[in-house]
Amino acid sequence: MTTPAQGIWRPVGTHRHSEVSAVIGQGADVFESAARDVLLWRVKTRSGFRVASTDPAAAGERLVITARVLGITITEPVEVVEVVETADRVGFSYRTLPGHPVDGEEAFIVSRDDDAVTLTVRSLTAAATSGIWRMLYPLLCVAQVVARRRYLRALVS
Numbered sequence: 001m002t003t004p005a006q007g008i009w010r011p012v013g014t015h016r017h018s019e020v021s022a023v024i025g026q027g028a029d030v031f032e033s034a035a036r037d038v039l040l041w042r043v044k045t046r047s048g049f050r051v052a053s054t055d056p057a058a059a060g061e062r063l064v065i066t067a068r069v070l071g072i073t074i075t076e077p078v079e080v081v082e083v084v085e086t087a088d089r090v091g092f093s094y095r096t097l098p099g100h101p102v103d104g105e106e107a108f109i110v111s112r113d114d115d116a117v118t119l120t121v122r123s124l125t126a127a128a129t130s131g132i133w134r135m136l137y138p139l140l141c142v143a144q145v146v147a148r149r150r151y152l153r154a155l156v157s
Contacts, residue, residue, distance in 0.1 A: 002107035002122040004091040005084040015104055015124035016141070020148050023116050025157035030117045034110040034155045035090035039083070043108045043119070047150035049076075057092040059083050069143075076100045088112050093122070101133040101140055102126065108151070121151045 003009060011017035024034060037043070039056040050066045057080045065076040077097040084091055091109030096102060104125040111118050125144065127137035 001081075002093045002105045002124060004082055004093050004107040004109045004122070005086075005089070007089070007111070009122055011122075011124060013124070015126045017122075017124050018144070018148065019120065019122045020152060021118050021120040022152040022156075024110075024119045024152075024155050025117045026115045027117070028112075030157045031088075031110065031112045033157065034117055034119065035085075037155055038091055038108050038110045038119070039085075043121075043151050043154045046154035047147060057083055057094075059092075062097065074101060081105070082107075084109070091120075098129075101128060102137070102144075103128055110155070117157075119152060119155050121148055123148075 009019055024030065041051040041053065041057065044051050044065060048067060052064045053061070059080055059082060061080045063078060065078060067074045077099050078094040079097055080092055080094045082093045089109065089111045091107060093105055093107035095105045102125050104123060107122040109120040111120065123144065128134045
């Protein structure tokens with residue numbers, strides 16, 4: 001689990017794990033704006049993905065994320081597993097569903113410490129259980145690195 005409610009993450013299991021963070025601004029206004037944007041999936045949409053929802057992330061919600069790569073639409077079915085909203089930490093995590101190119105979980109967390117506002121992206125990734133995506137897993141790992149860089153720039157104020 002990517003446990004967005006926890007400040008310190010200790011991943012377990014066999015999935016490949018990643019945690020990247022960047023300071024995206026300063027102050028209460030930046031935190032409130034970024035918190036709203038992260039729950040409205042703007043980390044994904046501002047990074048080139050389409051999300052089949054305009055509502056804030058809600059635990060138990062199932063939806064489809066799509067990406068266009070080289071003229072091909074890639075479908076990513078997911079389920080939101082956890083949402084956190086506290087005075088200094090807002091975010092959510094989702095897990096992949098069958099048909100997603102990889103098996104795993106991803107979390108987007110906005111936090112503030114004193115005046116600094118930080119976006120953190122956590123992921124657990126393994127090859128899909130079957131299909132062509134399983135064979136393309138090494139390429140998908142490279143694509144994830146590119147996506148993470150985009151995510152960290154998506155909410156910069």
